[in-house]
Amino acid sequence: MSIASDLIRGHTETIILSHLLDRDSYGYQTNKSIQEKTGGRYELKEATLYGAFRRLEQNGCIKSYWGDEETGARRRYYSITGLGRAVYEENKREWQDAKELIDTLI
Amino acid sequence: MSIASDLIRGHTETIILSHLLDRDSYGYQTNKSIQEKTGGRYELKEATLYGAFRRLEQNGCIKSYWGDEETGARRRYYSITGLGRAVYEENKREWQDAKELIDTLI
DNA sequence: AGAAGATACATCGCCTGTCAAGGTATCTCG
DNA sequence: CGAGATACCTTGACAGGCGATGTATCTTCT
Numbered sequence: 001m002s003i004a005s006d007l008i009r010g011h012t013e014t015i016i017l018s019h020l021l022d023r024d025s026y027g028y029q030t031n032k033s034i035q036e037k038t039g040g041r042y043e044l045k046e047a048t049l050y051g052a053f054r055r056l057e058q059n060g061c062i063k064s065y066w067g068d069e070e071t072g073a074r075r076r077y078y079s080i081t082g083l084g085r086a087v088y089e090e091n092k093r094e095w096q097d098a099k100e101l102i103d104t105l106i
Numbered sequence: 107m108s109i110a111s112d113l114i115r116g117h118t119e120t121i122i123l124s125h126l127l128d129r130d131s132y133g134y135q136t137n138k139s140i141q142e143k144t145g146g147r148y149e150l151k152e153a154t155l156y157g158a159f160r161r162l163e164q165n166g167c168i169k170s171y172w173g174d175e176e177t178g179a180r181r182r183y184y185s186i187t188g189l190g191r192a193v194y195e196e197n198k199r200e201w202q203d204a205k206e207l208i209d210t211l212i
Numbered sequence: 213a214g215a216a217g218a219t220a221c222a223t224c225g226c227c228t229g230t231c232a233a234g235g236t237a238t239c240t241c242g
Numbered sequence: 243c244g245a246g247a248t249a250c251c252t253t254g255a256c257a258g259g260c261g262a263t264g265t266a267t268c269t270t271c272t
Binding site: 005006008009010012044045046047048051052055071072073074 | 237
């Protein structure tokens with residue numbers, strides 16, 4: 001992980017929501033997907049990841065359920081809610097603004 | 107201030123360094139300049155601003171001196187050091203990377 | 213003269229997100 | 243059987259942002 005976490009801070013939840021847009025997923029897979037998409041340049045720490053899932057579920061952006069694996073470790077799947085999609089869109093807009101703002105300032 | 111502070115977190119010091127590249131400045135002016143550049147969309151809170159100045163001075167990125175105003179409130183001026191310029195360049199590079207990374211992920 | 217508002221600096225204590233460290237349990241492969 | 247991957251979770255410390263509050267000076271309006 002070569003990138004300062006303070007630069008990503010505030011995007012963690014949006015990144016997770018983004019990953020859930022197309023399909024339900026579980027924690028471990030979410031993180032693996034992030035690693036793949038970034039070519040190993042970034043990964044979420046587990047404590048950060050599960051903390052974000054907890055917050056997202058608490059404010060209604062995602063719902064969770066246990067997978068019915070016959071074998072292997074149990075998995076808690078998450079699915080994005082309507083609210084979650086709205087929040088995602090809003091966050092994405094905010095990111096576009098923030099990007100522009102920061103580019104103006106640095 | 108229409109932008110979430112977690113999206114700016116980690117950029118505060120870089121923004122300040124950027125403002126000091128061309129000329130020495132003081133806290134109040136720095137913040138006014140940020141407000142102008144962003145058309146009032148963003149400003150640093152004073153506690154954030156002075157906290158950042160303190161950190162930057164402690165790790166040698168800036169130096170400070172009192173202005174010799176004959177009139178008006180006293181001003182503490184800051185000037186960027188060689189180290190500060192190097193840190194600025196590095197932070198700017200990191201921002202380019204982070205931007206790309208986040209765009210990939212959200 | 214007095215009040216209000218801008219200029220200018222500074223600190224304290226709270227809140228929140230990140231993360232190192234630790235823990236549990238299952239499966240696979242040598 | 244041991245090592246390593248898969249998969250989940252929590253606790254405590256830390257750091258940055260910020261509301262609140264305080265100081266002092268200058269200008270402007272009444």
